[in-house]
Amino acid sequence: MWRDGEVPVSSQFDDxxxxxxxxxxxxxxxxxxxxxxxxxxxxxxxxxxxxFGTGLNLLALAQAAIAADAVDIAYTGFEAFPLTREEIARALAPFTELAGLVPGLLAGWSAEGFTTRIGPVTARMIPGDARRTLPAWEGRADAWFLDGFAPARNPELWEPGLLAEVGHHTAPGGSFATYTAAGHVRRALAEAGFEVTRLPGFGRKRHMSTGRKA
Structure with missing residues (x-):
């Protein structure tokens, strides 16, 4: 589904x-x-x-990395319900300042999983339920984008067991950020080893959450 012809809305989670x-x-x-x-x-x-969604967060990361002259950045996204190449292209079209980066994502895109290069970022998308794919991942992240659909609509991606795996797959001193400040999510992330902070959210969202792993 599409809101105002531009914003994709998940038909499964209505978000x-x-x-x-x-x-x-x-x-x-x-x-x-x-x-x-x-x-x-x-x-x-x-x-x-x-x-992983539309790849918007990945492209924003790549744009920021280019502006900062960063090199050799790795990105791994976990996605249970990959969009099609056409849906991603339509969703990203309004963000004209990212237009130069979109072809790199679309050229490498496969709903079955892929690895591609976008500026200084080597990006990988791992399809499937993260409750199974994340425990099998051999990497550790320095920073996490926790961007599942709202916890009330997509509780599976905010389960304490999965967030414990996030903590397990975080390098010492690593961080997370998420738009949600739901109490049960913050408690689960604290139990996963993060020092959790509530900060002002974006737009109409009053709060968001960030954290660092000791």
């Missing part, structure tokens, strides 16, 4: 893939600023995401 107000501004506020990026980027820095 938009990004903010109706300004998806790119939300990404920068929540996921980039929330993880203190691009300031922390260094060669070999690893970003992981629960909920």
């Amino acid at each position: 938009p893939y990004f903010s109706l107000e300004n998806g790119l501004a939300e990404t920068r506020h929540v996921f980039l600023d929330g993880n203190d990026l691009p300031a922390r980027l260094r060669p070999g820095f690893s970003v992981a995401e629960l909920g």
Whole structure:
């Protein structure tokens, strides 16, 4: 489904893939600023995401990395319900300042999983239920984008067991950021080893959450 012809809405969870107000501004506020990026980027820095979605967060990361002259950045996204190439192209079309990066994503796209290069970022998408795919992942992230659909609509992606795996797959000193400040999510992330902070959210969202692993 599409809201106003531009914003994709999940038919399974009845939730938009990004903010109706300004998806790119939300990404920068929540996921980039929330993880203190691009300031922390260094060669070999690893970003992981629960909920690859349209790839908007990945492209915003790549744009920020290019602007910061960062090199050798890794990104891994976990996605249970991959969109089609055509849906991704339509969803990203309004973000004209990312237009130069979109072809790199679309050229490498496969709903069966892929690895592609976007500027200084080597990006991988792992399809399937993250409750199974994340435990099998051999990597560890320096920063996490936790961008599943709202916990009330998509509780599976916010289960304590999965968030414990997020903690397990986070490097020492690593971070997370998410748009939600739901109490049960913050408690689960604290139990996963993060020092959790509630911050002002984007737009109409009063609060969001960030955290660092000791």
